[in-house]
Amino acid sequence: MQRDGTCAAGPPRSRGRRDACLDLWWVVLLLAASIPVRVQSQPASPTEYEVKAAFLYNFGRFVSWPHEAFEDSSAALVIGLLGQDPFGATIDAMVGDKKLQGRPVRIRRFESYPGPASCHILFTTWSDPEPLRRLFAALGESPVLTVGESAEFAALGGIVRFFLEENKVRFEVNSAAAERAALTISSKMLRLAHRVGKEPER
Secondary structure, three states: OOOOOOOOOOOOOOHHHHHHHHHHHHHHHHHHHHOEOOOOOOOOOOOHHHHHHHHHHHHHHHEEOOHHHOOOOOOOEEEEEEOOOOOOOHHHHHHOOOEEOOEEEEEEEEOOOOOOOOOOEEEEOOOOHHHHHHHHHHHOOOOOEEEEOOOOHHHHOOOEEEEEEOOEEEEEEEHHHHHHOOOEEOHHHHHHOOOEEOOOOO
16 A cells, blocks of 8 residues: 555556455454544543544545546545534544545535535534434435434434444444435445444435
C-alpha cells in the first residue's frame, strides 16, 4: 500500500489485486472496531471521534456508488459533515491527499441540509427525530451513505448508525435503506456490523 492510501501499482483493472486491497482495508476496519476509545486511564488510546473518523473514511472503500453519483471518472468522493462538527481537524488530517476508489477525497461541512448531490457520505450529529425524517425524505433514493449516532437513526431510515459498546465504537447497518439508495455494501463491512437492520414500513 502506498502513502496516499492506495495499493501498490499493478496491472490495471486486476480483480485479484483489487480484492487484495479490499482484504487489507478490511483488516484496518476490523482493527478500528476492536480499539477501545479513550478514557481517563487510557491516555494513549484514540478518542471516540478519531475512531469514528477512521470508520467514515474506510466506509468509502467498502461501499459502491452507482456511476451517476459522480460527474465523471475524476470527480471527488465527498464526505459531508452536517450539523455540529465533532471531528475538528482530525478528519481533514486523516484524509490528507489520499484517494478512495481512485478518486480524491474532499471534506465538506454543512450547517443545514445541502441537497443530495452535495456529498456521497453524509455524517450528521442531528438527533431529533423530526429533522432526521425530513432529511431522509429529502434524500429519497439519492445515492448518499447516511451515517449518524442517535438511537433512532437507523430505525428512521438512516443507513449506518454508530454506537458505543464496552467502550468500543460499533455500528449497525440498515440494509433496506442502503438498497433504496442504490448503494452496495461489501459483505466484509456487513460482517462487522453489530446488527443488519430492516427499514421500517412507512
